[in-house]
Amino acid sequence: MIPIQPTFKQLNEFQVTGISARTTNAQEMAGNGVIPKLWQDYYQQEVGAKIPHFLPNSPTFGLYTDYESDASGSYLLLVGLKVAEPTDVAGDLVSKTVPASRYAIFTTAKGPAFTNVAQAWVAIWDWFAHHPEIQRTFTGDFELYDERTANPLDAEVDIYIAIQE
Known part of the structure; x- marks a missing residue:
């Protein structure tokens, strides 16, 4: 495993709207997860539009949110876009607030x-297991897919983890 070191940043709250599914890390690691299909549905159904x-x-x-407890519990994964304002959504769309927080930001390998x-x-x-002095809040973590992910086979993704102040 390649060591990964975070940077830290304070962010204000913002809204994300998209489609979602509830899962657990155990379910995803057992090979019967919902995350790949959720991403596939997002792009095939052109949800962003x-x-x-x-x-x-x-x-x-x-966006990883609505955690049941911690990394071992269930959570909601929402795949979507940042929106200008909270809005009522219909159909399969869900809107969630990404909380204002201090974030540890990890960047994947390209x-x-x-x-x-x-x-x-x-x-x-x-x-996090080796840095117990920094605690996750499990209030809203997210993967950020920006212009660096235009080619999904040669991408770099930032993963933001909400941490205690």
Whole structure:
């Protein structure tokens, strides 16, 4: 495993709207997860074009929220775009607030996004296990897919983890 070191940044709250699914890390690692299909549905159904009030040039977010407990519990993954304002959504769309927080930001190695993001999460869990002085809040973590992910086979993704002040 390649060591991964974060940078830190304070962010204000913002809204993300998209489609979502509830899962657990155990389910995903057992090979019967919902995350790959959620991403596939997002792109095949062109969900981004259906999101009201999305901000132009918004990166795509993979937002991990509504945690049951910690990394071992269930959570909601929302794939979507940043929106200008909270709005009522219809159909399969869900809108969530990314909380204002201090974030540890981990950047994946450059390469295939799907593989590198999965490997980065393992490295992130390991990093937090070795840095008990920095505690996750489990209030809203996200993967940021910006212009560096235009080619998904040669991508670099930032993963933001909400931490206690």
